[in-house]
Amino acid sequence: MSSTKKQAQQKANLLQGTLDMLILRTLLYGPAHGHYIGKHIQRTTNEFLQMQHGSLYPALHRLERKGWVTSKWETAPDRNREFKYYRLTEKGRKQLLVEESEWKQMAEAVARVMWPAAEES
Amino acid sequence: MRWWQIKKHDADLERELRSDLELEEEEQCENGVAPEESRYAARRAFGNPTLIREQTRAVWSWTMIENLLRDLRIGSRTLSRSPGLSGIAILVMALCLGATTSLFTVVRSVLLRPLPFRDPARLVMLYEHFRGGELSYHPVAPADFYDWRSKTRGFEDMAIMRPAGYNLTGVRNELPESVGAEAGSSNLFSVLGVQPALGRDFTEADDQRGSAVVMLTWSVFERRFAGDAKIVGGQIHLDGRPYTVVGVLPSWFTYPHAGVQLWVPYKADASAEMLQHHDWHGSQVVARLRPDVSLASAIAQVGAIQYQNHLLYPQDPVAEEVVSRSLNEDLAGDVKKPLTLMLSAAGCMLLIGCLNVANLLVARGAARQKEVAIRSALGAQRATLIREHMAESVMICAAGGMGGILLSLGATEWLAKRWKDLPTAQSIHVDSAVIAFACALMFAATLIAGLLPALSTTGKSMLKALQNSVRTGSSSVSRTALRKSLLTAEIGITVVLLLAAGLLLKSFMQLRAANMGCVVDSTLTLQYNLPGNNYGTPEKQNAFHEALLARVRAMPGVRGAALGTTVPGTGYWGTDEFTVKEHPSLKTGEHLPDALSRWVDPGYFRALGIPLVSGRFFTRDERIERSYKVIVSRRLVQQYFAGENPIGKHLHVPGRAHDGAPNLMDWEIVGVVGDTLYQVGKEPKATMYFPILEGRSGATLAVHTATDPLQFSVPLQKQIASLDPELPVSDVLTMNQIIGASLVNANLSATLVLAFAILSLILASVGLYGVLSYLTIQRTSELGIRMALGAQRDQLLRLILVDGLRPALYGLGFGLAAGATAVRLIQSMLYETRPLDPAILVLVAATLLLVVVLACLAPAWRALRIDPMQALRTE
Numbered sequence: 001m002s003s004t005k006k007q008a009q010q011k012a013n014l015l016q017g018t019l020d021m022l023i024l025r026t027l028l029y030g031p032a033h034g035h036y037i038g039k040h041i042q043r044t045t046n047e048f049l050q051m052q053h054g055s056l057y058p059a060l061h062r063l064e065r066k067g068w069v070t071s072k073w074e075t076a077p078d079r080n081r082e083f084k085y086y087r088l089t090e091k092g093r094k095q096l097l098v099e100e101s102e103w104k105q106m107a108e109a110v111a112r113v114m115w116p117a118a119e120e121s
Numbered sequence: 122m123r124w125w126q127i128k129k130h131d132a133d134l135e136r137e138l139r140s141d142l143e144l145e146e147e148e149q150c151e152n153g154v155a156p157e158e159s160r161y162a163a164r165r166a167f168g169n170p171t172l173i174r175e176q177t178r179a180v181w182s183w184t185m186i187e188n189l190l191r192d193l194r195i196g197s198r199t200l201s202r203s204p205g206l207s208g209i210a211i212l213v214m215a216l217c218l219g220a221t222t223s224l225f226t227v228v229r230s231v232l233l234r235p236l237p238f239r240d241p242a243r244l245v246m247l248y249e250h251f252r253g254g255e256l257s258y259h260p261v262a263p264a265d266f267y268d269w270r271s272k273t274r275g276f277e278d279m280a281i282m283r284p285a286g287y288n289l290t291g292v293r294n295e296l297p298e299s300v301g302a303e304a305g306s307s308n309l310f311s312v313l314g315v316q317p318a319l320g321r322d323f324t325e326a327d328d329q330r331g332s333a334v335v336m337l338t339w340s341v342f343e344r345r346f347a348g349d350a351k352i353v354g355g356q357i358h359l360d361g362r363p364y365t366v367v368g369v370l371p372s373w374f375t376y377p378h379a380g381v382q383l384w385v386p387y388k389a390d391a392s393a394e395m396l397q398h399h400d401w402h403g404s405q406v407v408a409r410l411r412p413d414v415s416l417a418s419a420i421a422q423v424g425a426i427q428y429q430n431h432l433l434y435p436q437d438p439v440a441e442e443v444v445s446r447s448l449n450e451d452l453a454g455d456v457k458k459p460l461t462l463m464l465s466a467a468g469c470m471l472l473i474g475c476l477n478v479a480n481l482l483v484a485r486g487a488a489r490q491k492e493v494a495i496r497s498a499l500g501a502q503r504a505t506l507i508r509e510h511m512a513e514s515v516m517i518c519a520a521g522g523m524g525g526i527l528l529s530l531g532a533t534e535w536l537a538k539r540w541k542d543l544p545t546a547q548s549i550h551v552d553s554a555v556i557a558f559a560c561a562l563m564f565a566a567t568l569i570a571g572l573l574p575a576l577s578t579t580g581k582s583m584l585k586a587l588q589n590s591v592r593t594g595s596s597s598v599s600r601t602a603l604r605k606s607l608l609t610a611e612i613g614i615t616v617v618l619l620l621a622a623g624l625l626l627k628s629f630m631q632l633r634a635a636n637m638g639c640v641v642d643s644t645l646t647l648q649y650n651l652p653g654n655n656y657g658t659p660e661k662q663n664a665f666h667e668a669l670l671a672r673v674r675a676m677p678g679v680r681g682a683a684l685g686t687t688v689p690g691t692g693y694w695g696t697d698e699f700t701v702k703e704h705p706s707l708k709t710g711e712h713l714p715d716a717l718s719r720w721v722d723p724g725y726f727r728a729l730g731i732p733l734v735s736g737r738f739f740t741r742d743e744r745i746e747r748s749y750k751v752i753v754s755r756r757l758v759q760q761y762f763a764g765e766n767p768i769g770k771h772l773h774v775p776g777r778a779h780d781g782a783p784n785l786m787d788w789e790i791v792g793v794v795g796d797t798l799y800q801v802g803k804e805p806k807a808t809m810y811f812p813i814l815e816g817r818s819g820a821t822l823a824v825h826t827a828t829d830p831l832q833f834s835v836p837l838q839k840q841i842a843s844l845d846p847e848l849p850v851s852d853v854l855t856m857n858q859i860i861g862a863s864l865v866n867a868n869l870s871a872t873l874v875l876a877f878a879i880l881s882l883i884l885a886s887v888g889l890y891g892v893l894s895y896l897t898i899q900r901t902s903e904l905g906i907r908m909a910l911g912a913q914r915d916q917l918l919r920l921i922l923v924d925g926l927r928p929a930l931y932g933l934g935f936g937l938a939a940g941a942t943a944v945r946l947i948q949s950m951l952y953e954t955r956p957l958d959p960a961i962l963v964l965v966a967a968t969l970l971l972v973v974v975l976a977c978l979a980p981a982w983r984a985l986r987i988d989p990m991q992a993l994r995t996e
Contacts, residue, residue: 035141053168057138057177065180083144084137 019059020068021099022049024092027069033076033083034060060086068092127187134177138170188508196512199485207517210478213884214521214566217474219528220467220877222551222559226533227540228464229558230549231453237373238448239314240409245416246451247279247406247423249440258451259440260402263387263395265430269406269443272426275419276408280309281387282377283404287359288652288849289345289383297849299650300341302383304391312409313376320353320368327367328386330393335364339372341382359383361654377405377452378544399430400437400698400776407448420445437775438698438713452544459870462947466621466877469614471566473881476611477888478517478570483604484895486510486578493578507575514571522563526556539869577603604892605928611885612929616936616969617943618878623961624944625871628954632864635952637856638797638805639689640730643680644856645830646688647837649848650819659745659816665844666813666820670722672840673824678833681728681825684813685721688729688823689797690860693717697809701761702771702787716757717799717806718777720813726752726794728825734758736768736792744814751788756796757807767793772809801863802952823856830855870950882969885932886976893925893980904984905992914985921984925977933969937962 026037037060038051063069069092074085088096146163154162167173200207235241248258249265266281282305290297307328310317317336327334335357337346346352356363370384387404388396395401410419424443431439450457486493493506530551537549656662666684673682687694698713700706707713723739725731734755743750751772758767771787788811796805813820826833834853841850854862897904904917944956954961 033141033144034137035144054173054176057134057173058180061134061177061180079144079147081140081143083140084133 018099018103019055020063021096021103023056023059023063024068024088024096024099027086027088027092028096031072031074031085031087033085035083037086063092066091066095068095131178134174138173142167142170188505192509192512193516195509196516199513200516206481210481210517211520211524213474213477214518214570215524215528216880217467217471218522218525218559218562218566219532221464221471221562222525222529222555223532223536224460224464224467225558226529226551226555227536227543227549228460229552229555231460231544232449232457234449234554236376236448236452241448243277243410243412244313244448245408245410245445246448247408247420248444248446249402249427250442250444251438251440252442254440258444258446261404261406262399262401262439263391263404264397264399264401265427265439266404266406267396268426268430269423273419273422275411275414275422277411278308278312279406279408280306280312281404281406282306282309283387285385285390286650287383288361288650289341290358290361290847297847299648299849299851300382301380302385303377303381304385304387304389306387309387309407310370312407315370315374317368318371319350320366322368323384323386328388330388330391332386332389333362333364334367334386334389335359336368336370336384337366338370338374338382338384340375340379342369343372359385360650360652398437399434399439402438403695405451408445416445438715454544456540456543456866458947458950459866462621462950463870463873466618466874469618470877470881470884471562472569473611473614473884475566475569476607477884478514478566479573480604480607480611480888480891482510482514482571482574483577483607484891485513486574487895490578497579503579506579507572510575510578511567511571514574515567518563518567518570522559522566525563526551526559529559540866573603573607601892601896604895608885608888608892608928609932609935611881611888612932612969612973613935613939615878615881615885616933616965617940618874618881619965619969620936620940620944620961621947622871622875622878623965624947624951624954624956624958625867625874627958627961628951629864629867629871631953632802632867635798635801637689637801637860638731638795640728640825641690641856641860643826643828643830644729644823645826645833645837645853646691646821646823646856646859647834647853648819648821648851649841651848653818655845655847656818659814662816662818663744663814666722668844669822669841670724672844673822673837674724676833676836676840678827679824680827681724683722683725683728683823683825684820685719685725685823686813686817686820687719687799688821688856688859689799690801690856690863691799691821693799696806697774697776699772699774699809702773714761714807716753717808718811719808720811720815720817721752722813725810725813729823730825731797732795734793734795735766736790738792739812739814741814743812745816748812748815749788750791750812752792752794752810753790754794754796754805754808754810756805757809758793760807774809777811801860802867867950867952882972886972889925889929889973890976890979893921893977894983896924897921897980897984900984901987901992904987905989908987908989909993918981918985921981922974922977925981926973929969929973929977933966936969937966 022041023037026032026040032040034053034056038053038056041049042051060069060071064071064086068089069086070089071084071086073082075081076083142163145167146159149159149162149166150156236244238244246258247261247269249261250257250259260283261281263281266279270279282303285302285304287300287302288297289300305323307323307325310322316322318339319342320336323334323336326332337352342348342352350369352366353369355366357366358364364385375381408419410416420443427439427443428441431441433439453460497503497506533549533551537543543549651662651665656665670682670684673679695718696715697718698715700713721739723741723743726733726738736752739750739752753767753772762770767790770790772790773787775786777786777788788809794810797808798805799808822837824830824833824837838850838853841848907917941957948956
């Protein structure tokens with residue numbers, strides 16, 4: 001494992017608390033299967049967030065237990081095979097809003113501490 | 122998600138992971154990776170699928186149940202590998218838990234569960250209390266009660282009752298029987314909050330002298346009147362007089378005890394004199410506290426009134442104070458102490474049982490030490506390991522607990538039957554609180570038996586454990602220390618139990634051997650009570666008594682017949698206060714001396730073998746108005762006539778004014794006789810004997826026979842029936858039965874505590890044996906080396922023995938120290954036995970040491986026969 005990759009992984013671990021939010025946000029575009037969700041997050045962050053499957057699947061099952069997503073076996077449009085598609089529920093949409101606003105507050109708070117001058121100007 | 126759908130969910134997860142993995146593989150292929158290479162690339166990108174699956178499964182909440190089931194499976198497998206040992210452990214736990222649960226059931230029913238009355242927390246019993254008197258709770262005089270009730274306001278209401286007894290004869294020639302009864306004031310049932318099941322309660326108008334109404338309890342209603350509701354409003358005959366039945370009490374109402382068959386109004390057959398006198402102590406008072414008044418202030422009010430009475434009647438025995446206790450405690454009386462003792466003994470035994478199982482598990486844990494170390498090196502969490510280790514103790518305790526509850530169902534019934542004088546106002550049965558208690562016990566036992574070994578097995582740093590397991594015999598110094606301290610505790614508790622058992626047993630032996638002061642063997646007693654309508658005068662009563670005595674004395678095989686009101690060994694009954702006429706009068710405020718009052722016929726002392734010390738017995742001439750003679754016991758002379766001759770002196774007995782001559786209360790002492798015990802286990806008390814020919818209705822006939830006394834019971838009853846076929850006879854018992862009955866409880870508590878102690882001793886010695894065997898095996902190679910270097914066998918024997926005896930000696934020391942304080946608590950239960958009886962102390966220590974040496978000797982012996990070569994090769 002290269003040292004940069006290690007760093008990225010550490011960052012990913014730091015952000016683990018936000019994994020639920022990221023998954024919910026990804027599903028906002030429409031239903032997707034686990035593999036796609038992981039790939040999407042990885043790609044969107046330019047491979048900065050390395051998606052660990054060991055945390056992705058438990059997270060998906062956790063969200064399903066909470067009723068924020070539902071799952072269904074559906075045939076993929078481009079492949080002739082069935083995948084387990086996850087779909088955002090109404091409850092999940094609300095949860096996403098909640099987590100988003102919490103995250104925003106958090107980020108702003110951190111920013112105020114880190115760059116106070118920028119805030120004043 | 123339901124946990125029984127686990128298979129389906131598992132398959133679903135596997136399919137999801139596989140399809141996503143395949144997709145990854147395809148994408149790799151599309152990106153230009155060679156097909157055979159693409160699979161490995163996909164795997165690399167994906168990570169370990171098994172791990173992912175496990176992590177995902179952990180999200181499902183039933184992993185806990187899964188783990189639990191797995192642990193239990195492993196636990197049961199471990200247990201079934203040594204079925205004998207596991208069986209014994211379960212049996213021990215069942216016995217210990219069962220015994221404790223049974224005793225708790227009795228304690229709960231007798232002491233803890235409130236009586237089934239309305240708002241029972243506000244009900245109390247009130248008693249008088251003489252400062253410096255023998256009795257803590259002295260029965261109440263009705264005159265005092267009426268003052269309390271009318272002059273204080275702390276109680277909502279108070280009611281009074283006293284025991285009574287009647288001959289119940291049928292209207293249609295049914296068999297006569299003598300029934301136990303209570304006389305209660307008209308408000309008694311409303312104070313208790315009890316409604317009659319049929320008919321009505323007593324009214325104020327019923328509670329008058331001469332009224333002839335009666336309430337039946339459910340048992341006599343069912344038994345004698347076949348549960349026929351028509352009896353309400355009908356008549357029954359008590360002592361030959363017709364009484365109207367006004368009501369029937371509900372079936373659950375067995376207060377104050379199950380022997381009460383009838384209730385009559387309090388004043389119905391009490392003389393006006395009795396009700397007005399402040400010295401006629403014989404009643405119980407039950408009072409209901411006002412909700413807004415504290416018990417202390419209510420008692421203080423009543424106490425103030427009582428003290429006024431005490432000052433008003435300086436010559437009469439009027440108590441200074443009023444005391445109270447709960448209804449439960451009132452009924453439990455003397456059984457509270459032995460009951461608590463037995464419950465603690467059973468609890469000690471349970472603790473020993475737990476420690477033993479813990480010891481067993483520590484030994485098992487030792488064998489798995491290496492495995493545990495390897496597993497924790499591989500990343501097993503300590504909590505997981507502890508949980509696994511607990512599984513065994515959970516299974517042992519759960520199985521033992523189930524067995525214990527089943528056992529206690531039977532044992533409770535046995536105990537309730539065997540125990541004399543257990544209050545019968547409430548049924549004794551296992552209820553939900555008892556089950557909850559048993560479960561809590563089980564849980565505590567599991568913790569004690571399981572957590573200790575689990576902590577000790579898993580707590581070690583793994584490196585140490587791995588190093589240790591290599592070769593040396595000194596592997597587990599700390600674990601051995603733990604086992605030894607468990608043993609010390611076990612032996613200490615055992616010593617306490619043995620001490621208590623030994624003392625109770627010795628006390629019981631002393632009771633058995635107690636000298637009653639009269640003939641005991643081959644003596645039959647029976648009681649009768651002459652009803653007032655046929656035997657209204659002393660002449661008629663005497664005629665019956667004398668005719669009966671003459672007939673019985675003429676029967677073949679009868680050595681002697683005695684007639685008295687109360688024969689020795691049957692209880693305290695009544696006392697009377699007296700002064701000696703020839704002595705200077707007492708200072709005001711000084712207590713009048715009192716003595717037991719008995720009435721006897723002229724031949725009583727000779728027939729019962731009570732020796733005459735000086736003077737003479739009564740003559741047949743001393744009867745009715747010529748009966749002003751009294752015989753006193755040696756104890757009375759010792760207490761009140763120190764250094765003088767009592768013969769010819771006079772006792773002034775205010776409570777014994779002679780009928781027809783109320784101003785004459787002086788009785789001339791004509792004789793002194795030897796002391797007898799009114800009850801086994803109590804000190805003899807000063808006694809006054811009055812002539813029964815003064816005219817008494819109730820009497821006890823005691824017949825000393827040449828052969829087996831029980832053979833005489835039918836012929837004696839026939840003699841009575843030939844004199845009066847309507848007269849019922851009760852309590853046909855031999856003297857030995859009477860004395861034996863009063864020893865039943867002493868016997869029961871001694872036997873049970875001894876059984877607990879012996880079981881504890883066995884448990885402790887088995888534990889010691891186990892620990893020592895284990896140690897010896899551990900030290901095999903060390904012993905081999907010692908032998909090879911030339912150690913003598915007796916040196917090795919000493920080495921092993923000292924190892925085992927040290928915890929035993931510590932335990933003995935602790936046990937003796939703890940026992941010395943513990944036995945003080947049972948001091949009041951002991952009869953002529955000192956709490957630190959040296960013989961018992963020595964016996965206990967010797968027994969314990971003997972058993973301990975035997976338990977140590979077997980493993981030591983085995984160690985001696987080790988072949989040094991083989992020992993060195995053993996790993």
